[in-house]
Amino acid sequence: MTMKQFGPTRLAATLIPEIARQWGTPVYLHDQEYIENSCEQLLNMPNAYGLHVRYAMKANSDRTVLRVVTNKGLDLDCSSLDEAARANAAGIPFSRMMLTTQEVAAGEERTELEAMIKAGLKYNVCSMTQFQQIADFAKANSIDLSMRVHPGAAGGGESATRDTGSEYSCFGVHLNDVPTVKAMADKLGLRFTQVHVHIGSGGDPEKWRQNIDRELGFVKSYFPDATTVSFGGGLKVARMPGEKQADIASLGAYAKQRIEEFKAETGRELEMEIEPGTFVVANSGHIITRIIDKKLTNELNFLIVDGGMELLTRPLLYGSEHPIAIVRQDGTLLSSEYDCTPTAGLKSFGIVGRCCESGDSVRLDNDGNIVPVMIAEPEIGDYVVIGGTGAYSESMSPENYNSHRKPGAVMKTRAGKLVQIRKKQVRAQVYQNELDVTL
Numbered sequence: 001m002t003m004k005q006f007g008p009t010r011l012a013a014t015l016i017p018e019i020a021r022q023w024g025t026p027v028y029l030h031d032q033e034y035i036e037n038s039c040e041q042l043l044n045m046p047n048a049y050g051l052h053v054r055y056a057m058k059a060n061s062d063r064t065v066l067r068v069v070t071n072k073g074l075d076l077d078c079s080s081l082d083e084a085a086r087a088n089a090a091g092i093p094f095s096r097m098m099l100t101t102q103e104v105a106a107g108e109e110r111t112e113l114e115a116m117i118k119a120g121l122k123y124n125v126c127s128m129t130q131f132q133q134i135a136d137f138a139k140a141n142s143i144d145l146s147m148r149v150h151p152g153a154a155g156g157g158e159s160a161t162r163d164t165g166s167e168y169s170c171f172g173v174h175l176n177d178v179p180t181v182k183a184m185a186d187k188l189g190l191r192f193t194q195v196h197v198h199i200g201s202g203g204d205p206e207k208w209r210q211n212i213d214r215e216l217g218f219v220k221s222y223f224p225d226a227t228t229v230s231f232g233g234g235l236k237v238a239r240m241p242g243e244k245q246a247d248i249a250s251l252g253a254y255a256k257q258r259i260e261e262f263k264a265e266t267g268r269e270l271e272m273e274i275e276p277g278t279f280v281v282a283n284s285g286h287i288i289t290r291i292i293d294k295k296l297t298n299e300l301n302f303l304i305v306d307g308g309m310e311l312l313t314r315p316l317l318y319g320s321e322h323p324i325a326i327v328r329q330d331g332t333l334l335s336s337e338y339d340c341t342p343t344a345g346l347k348s349f350g351i352v353g354r355c356c357e358s359g360d361s362v363r364l365d366n367d368g369n370i371v372p373v374m375i376a377e378p379e380i381g382d383y384v385v386i387g388g389t390g391a392y393s394e395s396m397s398p399e400n401y402n403s404h405r406k407p408g409a410v411m412k413t414r415a416g417k418l419v420q421i422r423k424k425q426v427r428a429q430v431y432q433n434e435l436d437v438t439l
């Protein structure tokens with residue numbers, strides 16, 4: 001077999017045993033060059049009167065990832081005070097962040113929020129309550145606000161659980177309530193200089209286009225002070241070979257044209273903002289797991305690997321698919337779903353983790369049943385490498401389930417060096433906050 005590399009990062013199969021030897025398995029792997037290239041692609045998106053790109057840090061909040069992204073010139077979209085504080089602890093100033101959150105900060109958190117806003121954090125009002133809570137402070141400090149609007153339609157996500165524009169989604173000030181909040185702001189002399197909509201993650205790019213039209217419509221009707229319009233994140237990434245990735249250039253060209261038409265109609269020049277997470281990091285990531293057991297049953301052949309749902313919960317949560325590569329202990333690439341190679345001699349295996357859940361598998365159907373993966377038959381000790389795991393893997397997994405420790409992470413640098421960026425948890429970290437009490 002001649003193929004030696006796989007996936008969008010052209011990962012050399014020989015690196016897999018090398019990484020496993022140095023840092024053990026399971027382990028997360030990231031690729032600096034891939035992340036930087038996706039940042040550049042986004043920054044080069046066509047635009048009319050300027051483009052501002054924020055990285056949605058919920059996709060992967062690791063400090064090294066944040067530094068790679070912000071060094072390339074992206075700012076941050078934070079979804080909680082804790083995220084903002086975490087990014088700040090990584091050295092990123094609050095002035096490079098926008099907060100779009102469901103939280104209504106009170107008490108100490110309120111004090112913390114005010115300090116962050118004074119330090120330059122942009123506050124994106126997501127509800128009437130949030131507006132009422134921040135209005136006096138914003139007025140007293142002459143702070144302009146952003147508003148997240150629930151568009152009331154035209155939502156789009158890869159699944160219903162990731163559609164934030166539908167009637168089942170509670171994110172943002174609903175379009176029906178915008179006139180009320182706007183009137184309250186006008187009375188206080190407060191300005192909304194930015195309008196924001198995020199319709200969902202990984203949906204049909206056509207929905208993204210529809211949102212541009214809709215959003216510019218209500219920017220015109222309700223937001224005379226807006227100078228920036230954010231179309232949110234949600235740019236679709238192709239993780240599996242058959243999937244179609246969002247065409248950044250074409251979406252940018254569409255937005256550019258619409259924003260230019262808006263200028264022709266209103267005389268107003270709007271800066272465009274976007275805040276992708278998945279697009280920046282998803283395909284930069286792999287999880288390297290080791291096969292610890294094999295069970296051949298009459299119904300299904302199982303490979304048990306040393307990391308599953310506690311590392312990557314997307315298959316169980318959304319039925320998401322991730323490409324699988326099988327690498328031998330000597331670094332030979334046995335099969336790769338990325339390249340659909342080889343095409344013959346493959347066997348079907350259910351690939352499962354170590355957790356006590358029948359759904360702890362890398363591939364499941366909509367009913368939660370395991371879907372076998374066609375791979376070259378490996379031995380115990382060989383590696384199952386799971387691709388497309390740079391986003392919403394280590395940042396959103398039910399880590400420590402079954403008391404498994406959160407694995408470490410490694411970054412392959414632009415120069416090709418392997419650098420550990422996070423250590424594996426030690427056992428005591430799993431239970432360090434538990435108290436010895438006498439009941």
Ligand SMILES: Cc1ncc(COP(=O)(O)O)c(C=O)c1O
Pocket residue numbers: 056058059077100198200201202232233234235275276277278279391
């Ligand atoms: C407000 C907001 N912006 C941006 C994103 C990033 O979405 P994606 O990772 O699909 O680009 C999300 C994801 O949930 C979000 O909620």
